[in-house]
Amino acid sequence: MADQTSPLSLWRRYLEFPLIYKMAIGLLAGVVVGLAVGEPITVIAPLGEVFVRLLGMLVMPLIIVTLIAGVSAITPARLGRIGFKVFLFYLVTSAFAITVGLALALAVAPGTGLSPPGDAEEEGEDPPPVSETLLDIVPDNPFAAMVEGNVLAVMFVAIAAGIALTLMRGSDEARLRELGEFLRRGVDGAVELVFLVVRGVLQYAPIGVFALIAVVMGETGVEALGPLAKLTGVVYGAIVLQIAVYVLILLAFRVGIGRFFGAAKDPMATAFVTRSSSGTLPVSSRAAERMGVHEGVYSFSLPLGATINMDGTAIYVGAATVFVANVSGAELTLAELVTVVLVGVLASIGTAGVPGAGLIMLTMTVSQAGLSMAPVALVAGIDAILDMARTMCNVTGDLVATRVVARTEPGMLRGSETPGDAAGDDSEATPS
Numbered sequence: 001m002a003d004q005t006s007p008l009s010l011w012r013r014y015l016e017f018p019l020i021y022k023m024a025i026g027l028l029a030g031v032v033v034g035l036a037v038g039e040p041i042t043v044i045a046p047l048g049e050v051f052v053r054l055l056g057m058l059v060m061p062l063i064i065v066t067l068i069a070g071v072s073a074i075t076p077a078r079l080g081r082i083g084f085k086v087f088l089f090y091l092v093t094s095a096f097a098i099t100v101g102l103a104l105a106l107a108v109a110p111g112t113g114l115s116p117p118g119d120a121e122e123e124g125e126d127p128p129p130v131s132e133t134l135l136d137i138v139p140d141n142p143f144a145a146m147v148e149g150n151v152l153a154v155m156f157v158a159i160a161a162g163i164a165l166t167l168m169r170g171s172d173e174a175r176l177r178e179l180g181e182f183l184r185r186g187v188d189g190a191v192e193l194v195f196l197v198v199r200g201v202l203q204y205a206p207i208g209v210f211a212l213i214a215v216v217m218g219e220t221g222v223e224a225l226g227p228l229a230k231l232t233g234v235v236y237g238a239i240v241l242q243i244a245v246y247v248l249i250l251l252a253f254r255v256g257i258g259r260f261f262g263a264a265k266d267p268m269a270t271a272f273v274t275r276s277s278s279g280t281l282p283v284s285s286r287a288a289e290r291m292g293v294h295e296g297v298y299s300f301s302l303p304l305g306a307t308i309n310m311d312g313t314a315i316y317v318g319a320a321t322v323f324v325a326n327v328s329g330a331e332l333t334l335a336e337l338v339t340v341v342l343v344g345v346l347a348s349i350g351t352a353g354v355p356g357a358g359l360i361m362l363t364m365t366v367s368q369a370g371l372s373m374a375p376v377a378l379v380a381g382i383d384a385i386l387d388m389a390r391t392m393c394n395v396t397g398d399l400v401a402t403r404v405v406a407r408t409e410p411g412m413l414r415g416s417e418t419p420g421d422a423a424g425d426d427s428e429a430t431p432s
């Protein structure tokens with residue numbers, strides 16, 4: 001009999017232990033150790049940074065190979081329809097999210113009675129003009145777009161390649177068809193390869209989770225939350241509400257909640273600790289695979305969502321703007337509230353899902369609404385804690401859209417061919 005304590009058998013037991021439990025243990029241990037040790041815990045920051053880099057290294061290859069594979073598996077007309085549905089879903093849920101954030105903050109009034117920090121008025125940032133954001137989607141150099149991490153531009157190139165591949169495979173010329181099939185097999189192989197690396201990287205996740213959370217707790221500490229407890233409560237409360245709405249949407253489309261969250265919990269936990277929806281892409285794509293969603297949907301909806309769909313961030317921007325107004329004793333008029341909604345949504349389109357992006361959107365919104373910039377410094381002090389929850393919400397929103405759109409498109413769910421057929425919905429998908 002093999003020795004139960006040999007390194008090999010311990011490693012095997014580690015591999016067999018469910019990932020979410022390993023991550024939960026890392027998370028709890030990180031909170032405890034971070035709070036107990038305080039600031040000096042930052043020495044272990046590289047352990048967390050390695051995890052973020054491992055995920056980051058997979059983002060661009062993953063977007064490229066899954067999108068080419070996904071787009072070349074469907075017709076351009078189908079792609080257009082899926083794109084339209086995904087976009088509509090993102091727009092509606094984002095508008096709802098920012099309204100929830102604003103409404104809850106107006107009801108609870110976080111920030112009243114607090115005084116703004118005395119130091120200098122910081123300069124706010126203006127959102128880039130919409131025309132520039134749109135133009136940036138078309139890269140003049142695809143390799144530069146990859147290096148810069150410009151997700152929308154890379155998506156543009158991959159979609160063009162995917163459509164060209166579809167045309168090659170459907171060509172009248174035997175030579176083109178043959179080459180198309182050859183390329184298609186290569187892309188399929190590359191998708192499998194990237195997911196295999198994702199699985200490997202996830203085995204490091206518990207250590208990364210531990211280090212990331214310990215550093216945030218050690219740096220921020222619970223005391224920092226004190227005066228901002230109300231704002232934190234509003235943001236976390238509104239995010240819980242938003243997730244309840246997701247559950248209702250899933251139920252309305254007769255999606256099995258258990259199976260959805262069974263697969264979504266890994267990306268949700270990863271988003272919580274890495275505070276980056278772009279960085280979480282490899283994990284959320286793997287979760288979509290496990291839900292049985294065809295790559296024709298998720299290869300498009302997830303990277304797009306990581307860039308433009310940020311429900312948690314919208315909640316935060318709404319709530320924090322009310323907080324800023326309250327601290328500086330300003331009354332927000334209806335017109336200003338509308339500005340907040342519009343600038344919040346527009347700013348989120350051009351901003352990538354990286355840690356702290358929401359804070360930049362907040363400064364844009366505050367400056368557009370003509371409010372004082374000083375109270376933003378208060379929010380910045382606890383931004384990491386708020387970023388964790390909002391990123392988790394952002395990633396959940398992307399997955400809900402992905403799952404729901406797959407449900408409404410025939411053939412886009414493995415294990416259920418007919419949309420609306422609830423019976424096939426909870427069958428086991430190909431595990432990845």
Ligand code: ASP
Binds near residue numbers: 352391
């Ligand atoms: N960190 C968030 C994300 O990656 C963006 C934000 O800062 O709100 O989705």
